[in-house]
Amino acid sequence: MLEGTDDWAGLESMVRQHSRFVYKVAYGVLRNPHDAEDVVQEVFLRVHRSGTEGVLDMQAWLARIAFRLAIDRVRKPQGVEIEGLEMQSGGANAEQLAIHRQRVDHVQRLIAALPGELRYPLVLSVLEELSSRQIAEVLGISESSVRGRISLARQILKEKLSALLEKKP
Amino acid sequence: MKHNDEFDKVLHDALAEYREAEPLTGLEQRVLRRVRSHVDRRQKLLWRWSAPTAAAAALAIVVWIGITARARHELAPAAVAQKGPAAAEPQRKPPESTAKHYAALNSETVVKTARSRQPHVPASSQVVSLQREPMREQFPTPAPLTSDERTLLALVQMHPAALQELPADDTDNEIAIAPIAIKPLVETADSQGEN
Numbered sequence: 044m045l046e047g048t049d050d051w052a053g054l055e056s057m058v059r060q061h062s063r064f065v066y067k068v069a070y071g072v073l074r075n076p077h078d079a080e081d082v083v084q085e086v087f088l089r090v091h092r093s094g095t096e097g098v099l100d101m102q103a104w105l106a107r108i109a110f111r112l113a114i115d116r117v118r119k120p121q122g123v124e125i126e127g128l129e130m131q132s133g134g135a136n137a138e139q140l141a142i143h144r145q146r147v148d149h150v151q152r153l154i155a156a157l158p159g160e161l162r163y164p165l166v167l168s169v170l171e172e173l174s175s176r177q178i179a180e181v182l183g184i185s186e187s188s189v190r191g192r193i194s195l196a197r198q199i200l201k202e203k204l205s206a207l208l209e210k211k212p
Numbered sequence: 213m214k215h216n217d218e219f220d221k222v223l224h225d226a227l228a229e230y231r232e233a234e235p236l237t238g239l240e241q242r243v244l245r246r247v248r249s250h251v252d253r254r255q256k257l258l259w260r261w262s263a264p265t266a267a268a269a270a271l272a273i274v275v276w277i278g279i280t281a282r283a284r285h286e287l288a289p290a291a292v293a294q295k296g297p298a299a300a301e302p303q304r305k306p307p308e309s310t311a312k313h314y315a316a317l318n319s320e321t322v323v324k325t326a327r328s329r330q331p332h333v334p335a336s337s338q339v340v341s342l343q344r345e346p347m348r349e350q351f352p353t354p355a356p357l358t359s360d361e362r363t364l365l366a367l368v369q370m371h372p373a374a375l376q377e378l379p380a381d382d383t384d385n386e387i388a389i390a391p392i393a394i395k396p397l398v399e400t401a402d403s404q405g406e407n
């Protein structure tokens with residue numbers, strides 16, 4: 044395994060194997076491709092400096108580094124003005140796709156507006172590479188807390204979306 | 213129920229942004245290039261600092277050696293003085309009166325060294341005497357002959373043949389040691405009876 048700074052082949056293999064996953068973790072926090080890529084580079088720089096001696100779960104370890112670096116980059120929460128959104132009512136079949144697309148955009152904004160302790164478990168849960176145990180390790184909370192927070196986040200999103208839809212004529 | 217399914221679908225599609233997020237092509241190369249450049253930069257920095265550091269260390273060693281050598285040079289006369297008066301002040305010219313005194317002694321035919329006849333003197337007292345006594349003309353300094361030596365010298369001058377009759381000094385001959393022969397123990401009838 045990669046140990047220290049001399050194992051260039053090991054680092055190269057690790058970058059090829061995990062860089063996209065690390066990118067997704069960073070993007071889940073930052074929602075910005077350029078910032079996410081910067082985080083990926085920083086992650087592997089740190090790996091190169093410190094080595095991987097003693098690391099048991101490589102994916103969880105990389106995800107934790109990426110998550111923390113991404114959190115450090117978040118200057119302030121990206122607030123979303125939900126009140127200004129307007130939902131179109133369903134109409135002809137030709138318009139169904141556009142309406143769905145609009146709702147998806149709206150939920151994405153709602154997700155971005157969630158507090159971090161709810162948003163991060165929800166976002167990380169969609170990454171197939173991470174189990175709930177690994178998410179718990181990344182976030183530093185218990186596995187049951189991860190499941191509870193994901194459930195709560197979904198509940199909040201559902202209520203907000205329903206409220207928005209009910210406002211429509 | 214239908215509302216729930218619709219929400220789940222919308223949420224699933226909304227989270228696809230995170231699930232399907234893909235970096236721009238060539239992420240791996242960019243990451244490796246950045247790590248490589250970082251390593252190169254660090255090595256250059258290391259070289260940049262190591263050269264002056266090595267030079268400073270070499271200079272410090274040279275200075276230290278110089279100081280040590282100088283201190284050793286300054287301490288040398290005292291150290292030599294403890295070993296004996298001969299090496300302490302070899303270049304100093306003796307006072308005239310002392311030179312005359314020893315010249316008179318040297319007029320006598322003295323073959324043996326004076327050192328062998330001098331009694332043992334502690335090193336500390338030798339240092340003191342070195343500081344007091346002037347430079348001598350001949351080293352080792354000859355001492356006056358004893359009465360026995362004078363008598364022997366006179367005898368040899370009068371009868372050179374007597375020198376041949378003197379017993380040879382056999383201290384250099386090897387000492388012959390007879391091989392040790394250990395006789396085997398013979399058990400006698402008495403000793404067997406005791407056992």
